Amino acid sequence: MAKQARAIHTRRLILEAAGEVFDEFGYESATIAEILGRAGVTKGALYFHFASKEELARGVLGEALTTEGVLPQESRLQEWVDVGMVLAHRLPAEPLLSAAIRLSADRKARDLFGTSWPGWIEFIARQLTEAKEQGELLPHVDAERTAMLFVSSWTGVEILATAHPEGESLEQRIALLYDMFLPSVAVPGALRMLDTAPDRGARVWRAHRAQSEEAEAAASV
Template structure:
């Protein structure tokens, strides 16, 4: 393995370890000393990649600022559903994504770094606007309002699941979608939408 490849792999190891600690302990209680112990790197080795805990947090947020695009579908509303299902599938499996939610609800971290809620909400709104333009949404639906609701639900469902675990997170997202979709989708479109949580694993492999 070349030096550059080792550096990329080490950087990823550091980011994932820091993300796990932010998830487990919160921003304030996570320390560089604890991260060095977890990664078994030297202090110099860690500082070669990240000069501070603040830089680590910013790097994690930057890595997850844009949600990975979903595969194109005949219905734009299905793409919006797929985005929600994929997030539910990835949150417990991707430490950086999980840490982004944790940092975004941590008052101190939020004051320092802001959140990624605007980017995530914009991604949902873009798909919903495209669905509206294609006649897939009921006439009363405001894409910005629905996109904001989905982002808030992502965070709330994730945090509640951590406190009161109750099965697969993606299944909880699917239940949420099944409750929301009859209020926003035209009947002919609603009948064609697939909200199965099992869909998410196949989508993840395809992206």
């Protein structure tokens, strides 16, 4: 078990280092040597987990589709809001997440290993489908097309926020995106109940971390 835990930890170190390098330099300019230096592991350890730079990029993209920190809600629309807001809160401080967006936006790179976008579109479409079944969406709303448009919009807002960081934070910009988007898809009764405040992601993330720490403490007793 200890050996397995070390392997998991090493793999995570490599992925986080790769995320930093891909985020900083892009796929083409990123080097295995730079990733090794930041991860602090041997070349053998890296190639045990990832056979090539392309596999590393695929690994980074695989980490992008994460709903960690999103707590269950009665409203599927609120969960959809929380997914986008928690990601907006986490992304500036987690290069592994922002690297996935940079790799997806890199035309040459995505020809090699695709993007994280289809997974996000599929996930959000499921959330919207469930929201519609609960009576939260307007009758005309197409879950899949709405999910595609929202992922496109979210990604564009993040890219612009990175290129022009002055002014509002990413959380503020994503909150505005939801405020502009939701009235066109949500029924008025559901819309009034939604929390789209810019600090929503931070509050949900803190609650998740608190629950995780309580669970770990209980397990160690």
